[in-house]
Amino acid sequence: MTTLRARQKEDRRKRIISSAKTLFKKKGYERTTIENIAEEAGVSGVTVHNYYGTKAGVLLALVVDSDEALISRLDESLSHKEGDLIELVVQFARVIMDHAMANLEKDIWRQVIAAVTTEAGTRLSTAYSKLDQKLAYTLVKRIEAAQAAGTVPAETDPVHLGKALFHLQNARFIQFISSDEMTRDDIETRLRHDLSALFSICRG
């Protein structure tokens, strides 16, 4: 049994997020005020603060929603030919970048990255980090499969490798959104260079 209050709250949450997304895409992040969002959602400005703490909090909540959708689609977006780790990571990066660009502009993603660090430890930032862990785990699973197929050495730790590759990909993603000029292809090239240089070293 959900109480009326719980349903009203859930409804307000949805209206705030949906209004914020519309306004951020229409007017950009900076030029959208909390009051704008509140008005569009039919609540007071203070209520938006009560729900999400900060304007960045609203943004983070909105991104967490869309990233949950990404994660459920990510695995099927990756091809299933095992063995080529570089192609796996490059494909992975491409799916992430495409998803990001389909949802928000680069300058808004910069706000997201900033919010994750400044709001470190808060509920929403933690939720975002958990999603990153899930993304990394998608890589881990693929590496385990490749290891089972014999294309990745038995002595490799798939969890550590998956996390390392995710971090590298993430660093390049941040570089991608940090400059409007940087294209997806630029990042792919860089990532290939990173990986082939790293994989040219053996037995650390």
Place this chain on the structure above:
Amino acid sequence: MTTLRARQKEDRRKRIISSAKTLFKKKGYERTTIENIAEEAGVSGVTVHNYYGTKAGVLLALVVDSDEALISRLDESLSHKEGDLIELVVQFARVIMDHAMANLEKDIWRQVIAAVTTEAGTRLSTAYSKLDQKLAYTLVKRIEAAQAAGTVPAETDPVHLGKALFHLQNARFIQFISSDEMTRDDIETRLRHDLSALFSICRG
């Protein structure tokens, strides 16, 4: 011949940065207001804005100063036994973390990381990114030396490898400052895991 105006400007810059550093360390970033900084430096609040744009801009300027000092000391802080890439990167990471903690608290570093992304493209953010490139180049030089000594394969591209290793180290540094509980040793362990997993793969 430097004009009086140029000297006054330089002097004000120095006073603002020095006042800001003192206050940030004493009261923390959030609780230091631009007016506080301005008063301590003997200028008006608007002048601080005119000079550095934002409060984060002041912080960035201050970090750029201290990072320039780091770079000149970094190379000599690293030991000179060639060959062990993992130890090289771990040492590198340690010097950076120690330097960071000697200068500012973690919560202030979180503001720095955030500012670099939100202010992407501005003069100060660009200066910060240039310093990162210099840091990466320190790694590149070491890898070139190791290659000359025969401990790194001839087919390895030292520039690409150096940049990749720097990105990985940087990702772990951000993780370090993102949580007050994360210790330097935790990060070292993770970095070792990253690197040995990556180096267990050959011929990408």
Place this chain on the structure above:
DNA sequence: TAAAAATTTTTATTCAATAAAAAATTTTAC
């Protein structure tokens, strides 16, 4: 030394963030 140029300060405004009191609405207990 007076006019011109550059720079800082004053003044004013918008908006994020936060706190406390007031108002409204839902829930609970009778």
Place this chain on the structure above:
DNA sequence: GTAAAATTTTTTATTGAATAAAAATTTTTA
């Protein structure tokens, strides 16, 4: 079914970042 209690939102007020424009000051130049 209604009144008291509990919860939640709104109103009101304040601080501080950021920005713009006008006014005042100081340095430079002619």
